[in-house]
Amino acid sequence: MQRFSGKNILITGASSGIGEATAMRFGREGANVAINYHSSQENAEKVADSLRQTCSSLEDSAGCKTMIIQADVSKEDEVKDMFRQLIDAWGTIDILINNAGMQEGMPSHETELDDFMKVLSVDLIGPFLCSREAIRHFLSKESSGCIINNSSVHQEIPKPGFISYSVSKGGLENMTKTLALEYADKSIRVNSVAPGAILTAINPWRNDEEKKGKVESKIPMKRAGEPEEVASVFAFLASKDASYMTGQTLFVDGGLTLYPSFRENWTS
Numbered sequence: 001m002q003r004f005s006g007k008n009i010l011i012t013g014a015s016s017g018i019g020e021a022t023a024m025r026f027g028r029e030g031a032n033v034a035i036n037y038h039s040s041q042e043n044a045e046k047v048a049d050s051l052r053q054t055c056s057s058l059e060d061s062a063g064c065k066t067m068i069i070q071a072d073v074s075k076e077d078e079v080k081d082m083f084r085q086l087i088d089a090w091g092t093i094d095i096l097i098n099n100a101g102m103q104e105g106m107p108s109h110e111t112e113l114d115d116f117m118k119v120l121s122v123d124l125i126g127p128f129l130c131s132r133e134a135i136r137h138f139l140s141k142e143s144s145g146c147i148i149n150n151s152s153v154h155q156e157i158p159k160p161g162f163i164s165y166s167v168s169k170g171g172l173e174n175m176t177k178t179l180a181l182e183y184a185d186k187s188i189r190v191n192s193v194a195p196g197a198i199l200t201a202i203n204p205w206r207n208d209e210e211k212k213g214k215v216e217s218k219i220p221m222k223r224a225g226e227p228e229e230v231a232s233v234f235a236f237l238a239s240k241d242a243s244y245m246t247g248q249t250l251f252v253d254g255g256l257t258l259y260p261s262f263r264e265n266w267t268s
Helices: 017-028 041-056 076-090 113-141 163-186 209-217 227-238
Strands: 008-011 032-037 066-070 095-098 145-150 188-195 249-252
Touching (some): 008 017, 008 076, 017 032, 017 041, 017 095, 032 041, 032 076, 041 066, 076 113, 095 113, 163 188
Parallel strands (some): 008 095, 032 066
16 A cells, blocks of 8 residues: 655654664655664665665555665754755655654663753754754645654653653653644644554663563563554554544553553552
8 A cells, every 4th residue: 555655754763673664664655765864874774775675566666765864863953954955855855753762771860961961862852853844844835744753651651760761752742742733723743653662772671581571571462562563653643544633642552551550450
C-alpha cells in the first residue's frame, strides 16, 4: 500500500533502531525519505542502501528517493542547514519525525548541569528546533503538514536515576499539545508516539538474557517490543487514517502504562 507516494519525510536519528525501522516503513509505502544522522555516517549509508533496494523491488518506485543529512539536532545552525539542504534538493517537506534521542543514567544528586543539559538539548530542544523549522516551511507554502515526536512511556512514568530523560519526555508531551493547539487551524497536525521497552541500542539490556528477562517480567505482554511495531504507529499517525487526530500520544508499550502491579488486586 503506497500511502505516502510522493511525500517527502525527514526522520531525525534514522541511522539505527526505531528511526531506521521507521525509514524502512515509509520507504516501503512510497515516501521520499531523508535520513538524518549525527555521528554514524556508515550506519546512515547502510539504511539508505537498504531503502534503495527496497524501493527498487516495489512495483511503483518512481517517487521513492533517499538522501542522508548529517546534523546535530541540538545545534540551531545545523538544524537550519539540514532543512535548507532538504528543501533545496526536494522542494518541500511534508512530514517530520523527531526521533533522535539519548539517555544517560546517574543518581539525580550526582547529575551536573552539563549532564542534564546534554540530554535535554537532544531530546527536547532538538525536537523544538526541528518542529519550528518544519512549521515555518508549512506556513510558507500554505499547505498541510505533519509532525510526530518520538516520546516515551517516561513522559508519564517517573524514571529515577534518569531525571534528564524523564524531564525531557514530560516536556515533549506538553510541546506536542501546545504546537498541536497553536497550529490546528493551519492544517498542521502534531502528535507523539510513546514507546515502552523496545529492542534497540538505547536499551543495552537487550543483549543480556538475564536482564532482558527481568525487564520483560514487568511488561503485561511479557515481551519487549520490536522497532517495526513502533514504526507502524508512526506510519498510521502520518497517514490520512489519522487525519482528525492532533495533540495525541499513542503508547506502544505492551501495557506498561496500565499500572501492571494492579493486575492482581492488592488494595482490597
